[in-house]
Amino acid sequence: MPSRAAKAPAAVEPFKAKVASWSEALAGRLARIGLHDELDCVLHLPMRYEDETRIVSLADARDGETVQIEAVVREHVIQYRPRRQLVVQVDDANARDADDAGLTLRFINFYGSQVKHFEPGSRLRIRGELRGGGFGHVFGREMIHPHYAVVRDDTPLPDRLTPVYPSGVGLGQVVLRRAISKALQSVKLDETVPAPWLARYRLPAIDAAIRLIHNPPPNVSQESLAARSHPAWQRIKFDELLAQQLSLAKAHAARRARTAPVLKTKGTLVARFLEQLPFTLTTAQTRVVREIEADLTRPHPMQRLLQGDVGSGKTVVAAVAALHAIDAGYQAVLMAPTEILAEQHFHKLAEWIAALDVPVAWLTGSLKKKQKAAARDAIESGIARLAIGTHALIQDDVRFERLGLAIVDEQHRFGVGQRLALRFKARDATAKFHREPHQLMMSATPIPRTLAMTYFADLEVSTIDMLPPGRRPIVTKLIEASRRDDVIERVRHALAEGRQVYWVCPLIEDPDAAAAEAGLLLQVKTVGRRPSASRTETLQLQNAIDTRDALALALPEFHVGLVHGRLSGIDKAAVMRDFNDCRVALLVATTVIEVGVDVPNASLMVIEHAERFGLAQLHQLRGRVGRGTADSVCILLFQPPLSLTAKERLKTMRETQDGFEIARKDLELRGPGEFLGHRQSGEALLRFADLQSDQELVDAAREAAVGMLADDPAAVDRHLQRWLRGGEELLKA
Ligand code: ADP
Numbered sequence: 045m046p047s048r049a050a051k052a053p054a055a056v057e058p059f060k061a062k063v064a065s066w067s068e069a070l071a072g073r074l075a076r077i078g079l080h081d082e083l084d085c086v087l088h089l090p091m092r093y094e095d096e097t098r099i100v101s102l103a104d105a106r107d108g109e110t111v112q113i114e115a116v117v118r119e120h121v122i123q124y125r126p127r128r129q130l131v132v133q134v135d136d137a138n139a140r141d142a143d144d145a146g147l148t149l150r151f152i153n154f155y156g157s158q159v160k161h162f163e164p165g166s167r168l169r170i171r172g173e174l175r176g177g178g179f180g181h182v183f184g185r186e187m188i189h190p191h192y193a194v195v196r197d198d199t200p201l202p203d204r205l206t207p208v209y210p211s212g213v214g215l216g217q218v219v220l221r222r223a224i225s226k227a228l229q230s231v232k233l234d235e236t237v238p239a240p241w242l243a244r245y246r247l248p249a250i251d252a253a254i255r256l257i258h259n260p261p262p263n264v265s266q267e268s269l270a271a272r273s274h275p276a277w278q279r280i281k282f283d284e285l286l287a288q289q290l291s292l293a294k295a296h297a298a299r300r301a302r303t304a305p306v307l308k309t310k311g312t313l314v315a316r317f318l319e320q321l322p323f324t325l326t327t328a329q330t331r332v333v334r335e336i337e338a339d340l341t342r343p344h345p346m347q348r349l350l351q352g353d354v355g356s357g358k359t360v361v362a363a364v365a366a367l368h369a370i371d372a373g374y375q376a377v378l379m380a381p382t383e384i385l386a387e388q389h390f391h392k393l394a395e396w397i398a399a400l401d402v403p404v405a406w407l408t409g410s411l412k413k414k415q416k417a418a419a420r421d422a423i424e425s426g427i428a429r430l431a432i433g434t435h436a437l438i439q440d441d442v443r444f445e446r447l448g449l450a451i452v453d454e455q456h457r458f459g460v461g462q463r464l465a466l467r468f469k470a471r472d473a474t475a476k477f478h479r480e481p482h483q484l485m486m487s488a489t490p491i492p493r494t495l496a497m498t499y500f501a502d503l504e505v506s507t508i509d510m511l512p513p514g515r516r517p518i519v520t521k522l523i524e525a526s527r528r529d530d531v532i533e534r535v536r537h538a539l540a541e542g543r544q545v546y547w548v549c550p551l552i553e554d555p556d557a558a559a560a561e562a563g564l565l566l567q568v569k570t571v572g573r574r575p576s577a578s579r580t581e582t583l584q585l586q587n588a589i590d591t592r593d594a595l596a597l598a599l600p601e602f603h604v605g606l607v608h609g610r611l612s613g614i615d616k617a618a619v620m621r622d623f624n625d626c627r628v629a630l631l632v633a634t635t636v637i638e639v640g641v642d643v644p645n646a647s648l649m650v651i652e653h654a655e656r657f658g659l660a661q662l663h664q665l666r667g668r669v670g671r672g673t674a675d676s677v678c679i680l681l682f683q684p685p686l687s688l689t690a691k692e693r694l695k696t697m698r699e700t701q702d703g704f705e706i707a708r709k710d711l712e713l714r715g716p717g718e719f720l721g722h723r724q725s726g727e728a729l730l731r732f733a734d735l736q737s738d739q740e741l742v743d744a745a746r747e748a749a750v751g752m753l754a755d756d757p758a759a760v761d762r763h764l765q766r767w768l769r770g771g772e773e774l775l776k777a
């Protein structure tokens with residue numbers, strides 16, 4: 045479960061947020077696994093159970109099995125060889141035959157105070173894994189570190205399965221169980237879902253469902269609990285999905301209640317633009333343009349995701365949308381995640397709209413102070429109708445005169461924090477003339493429909509499902525790293541024909557950095573941007589420099605350039621311009637070229653250590669070639685031996701070029717949490733339900749959400765408070 049600990053707990057239920065019976069230490073340990081109050085405890089569900097309801101006889105148990113027996117202590121001794129240990133000889137109380145009764149218990153770690161539990165004649169209930177003594181049972185059977193309790197011969201057995209909870213450091217099952225069981229005694233969950241809906245889907249009451257899952261009675265099928273198909277589990281998953289649907293619907297309703305400028309135009313500017321564009325839009329582009337334009341003429345802020353495979357031509361759609369807003373008398377902003385990409389958009393759009401007389405401002409973090417101030421002035425005074433740049437555009441000191449449309453390219457590359465900042469910026473703009481700008485987000489990572497609908501708050505989706513005409517498929521080859529020299533020959537050949545080539549340096553796996561990754565991710569989540577440099581990046585850089593030097597030496601007749609993340613924005617842009625204008629023939633690059641870079645003359649790409657890259661990343665990288673009309677090739681150099689999933693990834697890359705197919709495969713290999721990444725999903729990840737296997741419940745929840753919103757708004761609020769507990773803001777990002 046993602047750390048809800050990082051968030052201030054919201055006191056939402058009618059009982060106390062601070063639990064009187066918890067010590068400071070216990071509260072701290074519970075908080076670390078996200079349990080801040082009794083309701084949290086009640087909703088903390090077991091991941092499995094142990095069966096302590098039965099006692100078996102040793103004679104019936106197989107070696108390797110985990111069993112519970114009762115036995116009487118014969119003797120105990122503390123041995124010192126091979127190391128200090130407590131050895132207890134016991135006799136099975138249920139043995140039919142004295143020969144089969146003996147069992148040895150071994151404790152390597154034990155307290156002195158424990159020893160008194162093992163006085164001869166003491167009766168124990170013991171649970172552990174049975175091991176066969178070696179040498180044909182010469183040494184008898186034994187258990188190492190079994191659980192045990194001193195009992196009497198009439199001590200009752202539990203009649204319920206014993207829950208095992210997800211836990212944390214320093215928090216044992218016994219303590220956690222006690223806290224949860226106490227919480228269950230003092231909390232009764234009131235029903236938040238109206239009875240007719242429960243009847244319709246044959247779901248049990250929430251309070252009963254929760255109690256059953258914590259303490260299942262003996263007659264409940266263990267399989268249905270393990271598979272989470274038991275009606276009690278169905279109810280939990282339904283509630284969780286319902287909360288998600290309700291919050292999406294509420295976000296949607298809230299948006300409908302806000303106003304945005306109605307961007308009505310005669311379409312003159314867009315028509316002039318399309319006329320002088322060197323190509324015509326594909327039917328898919330025309331369709332999404334229409335979808336977007338329809339939204340722009342409505343009085344509520346558009347929130348639309350434009351997805352299309354790499355190279356499908358999203359930029360020109362963005363340009364049309366921007367011109368539509370500008371024609372209606374408003375400003376538009378286009379924001380990109382990297383300077384390289386922003387710069388490229390700037391040049392491309394400037395070229396496209398040169399004849400239209402639309403003043404464009406350019407703003408990135410690497411501009412000089414004076415230039416920045418000039419850009420800000422142009423934006424604030426309204427002289428600039430279009431602003432292009434990086435997230436410098438959403439900094440506090442940037443004010444728009446009349447912002448009508450905000451476009452975010454490669455939106456998945458922005459952190460949740462930045463996406464929220466953009467929303468707040470949008471609200472800022474509202475303050476001045478009571479209108480919120482429309483928003484268009486673009487992404488080349490196709491999001492499967494079910495995910496899009498459940499993970500992304502209130503987002504309409506437009507899809508460009510075809511590539512511009514004349515594109516030739518990219519041939520993808522897998523080549524072992526040992527044949528690097530052959531590949532260099534191939535590169536020489538392509539360069540000699542006047543083609544341009546990318547050589548992508550591998551991701552470096554730095555063990556130290558990997559260890560820091562957890563902390564790093566947290567940072568990403570809170571500030572929404574990566575720390576400036578890590579050791580990985582430093583290694584990466586060194587590797588890129590070495591590669592450039594080696595290739596320059598091997599190919600002395602060609603100009604080899606180098607671009608990487610640590611170059612200043614100006615230097616990066618200069619290299620990219622050289623490549624764009626063919627002054628650099630071979631470009632050695634780190635993954636900074638992953639997104640958006642568009643140089644149609646480049647038709648060969650080599651990716652070193654391709655096995656280290658994820659599928660989405662490989663697909664993005666490969667999308668840098670195959671943009672012109674020449675036959676393109678992507679060579680994936682790999683270093684055996686390959687892991688199974690690496691093999692699967694490379695095979696997928698060779699077999700398909702379809703971004704949606706690749707995304708499906710990626711989802712299958714990684715699961716939705718990994719697939720979307722923390723940055724993408726915020727904290728919206730489901731804890732219990734699974735979008736793939738619980739599709740029926742997703743449909744039920746969607747239906748119930750509509751009904752509840754119409755009939756019972758108070759129940760909606762109660763339900764959201766219970767399940768979201770203040771996480772709604774992130775869901776909107
Ligand atoms: P992406 O969707 O990956 O952002 P781009 O917008 O960069 O793709 O477009 C890729 C290339 O295709 C660009 O060079 C662009 O000018 C060109 N392009 C876009 N639409 C068309 C079209 N309808 N016909 C021909 N070329 C197009």
Ligand code: MG
Binds near residue numbers: 453640
């Ligand atoms: Mg793009």
